[in-house]
Amino acid sequence: MSGFAFRRRFGRLGHVLRAHDAAKLPPEHLFAPLEEERGPEVGRIEGLRKELLSSTATISDFHFGSGEAVASRVTRVAHECRYSSVPARWCRVLFRLVRKTKPANCIELGTNLGISSAYLAAALKLNGSGRLFTIEGSPSLTECAKRNMTLLGYDNVQIVNSSFETGLPDTLKEAGSVDFAFVDGHHDERATLDYAGMIIEASSEGAILVFDDIRWSSGMARAWERIAADKSVTAVYDCYDIGAVVVREPGATRKEFTRIRA
Numbered sequence: 001m002s003g004f005a006f007r008r009r010f011g012r013l014g015h016v017l018r019a020h021d022a023a024k025l026p027p028e029h030l031f032a033p034l035e036e037e038r039g040p041e042v043g044r045i046e047g048l049r050k051e052l053l054s055s056t057a058t059i060s061d062f063h064f065g066s067g068e069a070v071a072s073r074v075t076r077v078a079h080e081c082r083y084s085s086v087p088a089r090w091c092r093v094l095f096r097l098v099r100k101t102k103p104a105n106c107i108e109l110g111t112n113l114g115i116s117s118a119y120l121a122a123a124l125k126l127n128g129s130g131r132l133f134t135i136e137g138s139p140s141l142t143e144c145a146k147r148n149m150t151l152l153g154y155d156n157v158q159i160v161n162s163s164f165e166t167g168l169p170d171t172l173k174e175a176g177s178v179d180f181a182f183v184d185g186h187h188d189e190r191a192t193l194d195y196a197g198m199i200i201e202a203s204s205e206g207a208i209l210v211f212d213d214i215r216w217s218s219g220m221a222r223a224w225e226r227i228a229a230d231k232s233v234t235a236v237y238d239c240y241d242i243g244a245v246v247v248r249e250p251g252a253t254r255k256e257f258t259r260i261r262a
């Protein structure tokens, strides 16, 4: 996309990000790949992804799609895995952010079959501490994800079967504070802003919040722009498909914007 098209589509934020690009090197400390990403822990998760992709099993219950719960449907596990799970290259970004920032409390909205949850759990396991609360509205997907966590041997994950609307406030209460969050579901402008607001309020100093599909729709692009502009956000990393923000980073005197090819 040309600079003009980028600015026209994403407005002032696009302009600021472009201007900043020229001036600043990418933050290597957060986004540089780790040797471990080629290690056995990640290998086992990708092995599971491969199995799920060739599974002939079906699941049947109501589903949330991109937000609201809709009538019952039957879907194939392989289809869910192919079209809903975060691809390996973005899962590796989540993994490295957790390895590098060592969060105590992590929150995920949108468990699905548990692929991104597994990457987060693997990073926490390698950190030697920390726990993940992940919320999924579909009861059948929740069961599948629980089985997958057991298969992979991650006991640092609590999977909450609930709508985000009701599950998030309770989960935030239980977690106490948030050091890392991944928002990957209900891609609606208003809903995303509501979830982001609740998570930002519960965030510790320096917490990292990652949002998937920030350019999935014009509403999501607007939500991302508002989140990036929030006064509590002190650094913004725009990776085009996903975006990450740092909340109330100690010592930050001005907002940093960076575009990254992750």
Ligand SMILES: C[S@@+](CC[C@H](N)C(=O)[O-])C[C@H]1O[C@@H](n2cnc3c(N)ncnc32)[C@H](O)[C@@H]1O
Binding pocket: 063, 064, 065, 066, 067, 068, 084, 085, 086, 087, 109, 110, 111, 112, 113, 114, 115, 116, 117, 135, 136, 137, 138, 141, 162, 163, 164, 165, 184, 185, 186
């Ligand atoms: C894109 S998938 C998540 C993929 C997962 N992070 C991964 O990489 O494996 C989004 C999930 O969020 C769930 N979801 C969407 N809107 C929801 C809502 N309002 N409440 C609860 N779950 C919801 C869907 O059922 C779906 O499984």
